[in-house]
Amino acid sequence: MKAKxxxxxFSALLLVTSCSLDNFDEPNAxxxxxxxxxxxxxxxxxxQVRFQLWQPGYALTAPIDVAIAQDGSYSSRLFxxxxxxxxxPGQGPFRTPTDTIFFELTGDKAMDIxxxxxxxxxxxxxxxxxxxxxxxxxxxxxITGADAKTVERVTLIINRTLFVDANSGGEGSLAQxxxxxxxxxxxxxxxxxIPSDPKKPDQNYIxxxxxxxxxxxxxxxxxxxxxxxx
Numbered sequence: 001m002k003a004k005x006x007x008x009x010f011s012a013l014l015l016v017t018s019c020s021l022d023n024f025d026e027p028n029a030x031x032x033x034x035x036x037x038x039x040x041x042x043x044x045x046x047x048q049v050r051f052q053l054w055q056p057g058y059a060l061t062a063p064i065d066v067a068i069a070q071d072g073s074y075s076s077r078l079f080x081x082x083x084x085x086x087x088x089p090g091q092g093p094f095r096t097p098t099d100t101i102f103f104e105l106t107g108d109k110a111m112d113i114x115x116x117x118x119x120x121x122x123x124x125x126x127x128x129x130x131x132x133x134x135x136x137x138x139x140x141x142x143i144t145g146a147d148a149k150t151v152e153r154v155t156l157i158i159n160r161t162l163f164v165d166a167n168s169g170g171e172g173s174l175a176q177x178x179x180x181x182x183x184x185x186x187x188x189x190x191x192x193x194i195p196s197d198p199k200k201p202d203q204n205y206i207x208x209x210x211x212x213x214x215x216x217x218x219x220x221x222x223x224x225x226x227x228x229x230x
């Protein structure tokens with residue numbers, strides 16, 4: 001009889017716990033925006049650059065990681081409350097705000113985060129000729145003086161999927177080429193042959209973007225992805 005009683009109590013506790021879990025509130029506010037320089041989004045490699053959110057006074061001490069999409073945007077669904085935002089040291093092809101950013105989330109919130117890139121890619125052009133993608137661009141130095149950094153390489157990357165960066169080789173037929181001559185950063189030209197892909201022999205388009213690797217910085221800065229039809 002006692003055994004049946006204890007089983008009943010245990011089952012009731014499980015039911016209450018289950019109901020409590022089912023009734024647990026989900027995050028109800030969308031926090032979104034772009035990483036920008038003078039209002040222009042900074043494209044990066046997909047999910048490679050992150051910042052962290054902390055909720056002061058909350059029982060959990062681990063930060064919330066927010067990954068930046070390849071077009072420079074971000075989004076994260078959160079609980080309402082007060083937050084502080086900071087970048088992971090060494091993340092991104094830019095100089096981040098030196099101070100922690102504090103904000104309050106009372107509902108959906110859009111907020112662009114201003115950074116200062118070491119360089120920006122300007123006047124990018126893409127074209128298709130005889131089985132190859134051609135590209136040209138200029139690279140503008142933004143940060144000068146003691147904190148300036150040099151350009152290590154400029155790369156043209158193509159891929160058969162929309163996700164294009166130096167790490168995306170596993171997601172489609174990938175090819176890339178580095179600029180042979182960086183003596184004139186105002187006039188950089190590259191061309192890469194489109195590799196054959198037996199899985200998609202009839203695909204008549206390719207995605208391309210240009211990336212710039214900055215000396216001493218792991219993350220590259222990119223152009224927005226361009227779709228090239230042929």
